[in-house]
Amino acid sequence: MATTPTFMTGVPELLVLRLLQDREMYGYEIVAAVAEATSQVVTPKEGVIYPLLHALEREGLLRTQRQPVGGRTRVYYGLTSRGVRRLFDLSDDWSRMARAIQQVLRGPTRTV
Amino acid sequence: MATTPTFMTGVPELLVLRLLQDREMYGYEIVAAVAEATSQVVTPKEGVIYPLLHALEREGLLRTQRQPVGGRTRVYYGLTSRGVRRLFDLSDDWSRMARAIQQVLRGPTRTV
DNA sequence: TTTTATACCTATCGAAAATAGGTATACATA
DNA sequence: TATGTATACCTATTTTCGATAGGTATAAAA
Numbered sequence: 001m002a003t004t005p006t007f008m009t010g011v012p013e014l015l016v017l018r019l020l021q022d023r024e025m026y027g028y029e030i031v032a033a034v035a036e037a038t039s040q041v042v043t044p045k046e047g048v049i050y051p052l053l054h055a056l057e058r059e060g061l062l063r064t065q066r067q068p069v070g071g072r073t074r075v076y077y078g079l080t081s082r083g084v085r086r087l088f089d090l091s092d093d094w095s096r097m098a099r100a101i102q103q104v105l106r107g108p109t110r111t112v
Numbered sequence: 113m114a115t116t117p118t119f120m121t122g123v124p125e126l127l128v129l130r131l132l133q134d135r136e137m138y139g140y141e142i143v144a145a146v147a148e149a150t151s152q153v154v155t156p157k158e159g160v161i162y163p164l165l166h167a168l169e170r171e172g173l174l175r176t177q178r179q180p181v182g183g184r185t186r187v188y189y190g191l192t193s194r195g196v197r198r199l200f201d202l203s204d205d206w207s208r209m210a211r212a213i214q215q216v217l218r219g220p221t222r223t224v
Numbered sequence: 225t226t227t228t229a230t231a232c233c234t235a236t237c238g239a240a241a242a243t244a245g246g247t248a249t250a251c252a253t254a
Numbered sequence: 255t256a257t258g259t260a261t262a263c264c265t266a267t268t269t270t271c272g273a274t275a276g277g278t279a280t281a282a283a284a
Binding site for chain 3: 255260262269
Binding site: 120159164183 | 272273274281
């Protein structure tokens with residue numbers, strides 16, 4: 001009842017890093033932003049996003065900033081320089097992966 | 113020491129199904145074929161490929177045919193009709209995924 | 225004779241997403 | 255007033271699946 005669905009490994013991390021490159025956001029906001037940015041194709045819930053944010057912060061890829069807003073507290077996340085580098089690395093990994101798969105799906109290019 | 117690396121979930125399954133669409137192959141051959149077809153970008157070893165083949169056969173997506181070749185026995189795998197359908201489904205899943213990610217990586221298209 | 229290539233196999237581990245909860249405040253509505 | 259919904263945070267547990275690291279056995283090459 002808790003499948004790791006196809007092609008999802010690493011995707012939440014890549015998308016979160018990419019979205020935070022544009023602007024700082026808080027967790028609850030990120031959940032909605034990921035869904036919106038992917039046109040509902042990728043929709044990781046809080047149970048995925050929060051642990052991910054905590055892990056990325058622990059690794060020094062994200063930095064936080066608590067901000068009280070109308071009685072509640074928002075935890076804003078932003079990229080560190082190491083986070084930016086990781087985003088680049090992950091993007092490259094994904095591009096290589098995507099190119100390799102597309103290559104196979106299209107089939108062998110016959111040079112005859 | 114056994115990481116599930118980024119962007120790999122479901123990829124061996126997709127690639128194996130796609131390669132078997134072209135022609136029947138045996139396990140050991142598939143290991144090399146996947147690496148070759150992806151220009152060494154994706155190189156799942158026997159420990160990944162064999163359990164995968166067994167699972168796909170159990171699910172009725174692949175059918176086998178044992179063939180003795182020079183003292184050794186090769187187990188050839190071929191797609192069933194359900195395997196073909198699964199290949200189409202997986203390909204679609206991957207395309208949707210890839211398009212969604214590319215969309216995010218490129219950033220928002222400003223309509224202003 | 226020993227090593228390398230071929231050809232099959234399995235057990236165990238770790239990582240990561242999904243599920244399914246839980247806490248607490250603000251606000252709208254019945 | 256009470257109830258429900260949206261906001262905003264969190265964690266524990268489960269499952270899956272690729273990776274590692276073995277193992278067996280034959281054929282061919284060094």
